[in-house]
Amino acid sequence: ELKVEQNPLFLSMQEGKNYTIYCNYSTTSDRLYWYRQDPGKSLESLFVLLSNGAVKQEGRLMASLDTKARLSTLHITAAVHDLSATYFCAVANTGNQFYFGTGTSLTVIP
């Protein structure tokens, strides 16, 4: 079974600071997804990373994928309060089954 680990599980950061969330997975996969979830809401797709070295950026968020290290990072630049949410990474296997990390709960403090 493919296992996905995220760290940290909880992150409290001040506005304007930078930080990185890490996502490690246990077996080979070239498909890595990042999602955002607001409290009581569903998941919203942020990034789809499909190859080694892929980097995608949207606003203050940037995601990257290193398939050799089985590692993806979600970097937050100059955090703002609106980024407070829970962030999940997910990895898909060849059978199109998706495995999710436990999530990183981000709180941005003014």
Added chain:
Amino acid sequence: DGGITQSPKYLFRKEGQNVTLSCEQNLNHDAMYWYRQDPGQGLRLIYYSQIVNDFQKGDIAEGYSVSREKKESFPLTVTSAQKNPTAFYLCASTQGSAYNEQFFGPGTRLTVL
């Protein structure tokens, strides 16, 4: 607008009852999925279906059943055999191609009284 709908948004069930959660998509996606999310946890796969009239068990299928009679619909029944069904249930779909992301419905929050 294309998307995934789930109903009801909130559902209350008495112990011993079966309940069915609805999931409909008009995205013409081939694959559909059901996940369970407990407070402060990630998503765990209950069942998934790659094509009509076919579905596979996920990691926590015990106490649940599904059907896929139409491409657009993938209802989930929570049976009385599911010992702890109180959770947030999310339905998702993806196009059949291997590299497509999942799109999620708004979720159903089930509470057992």
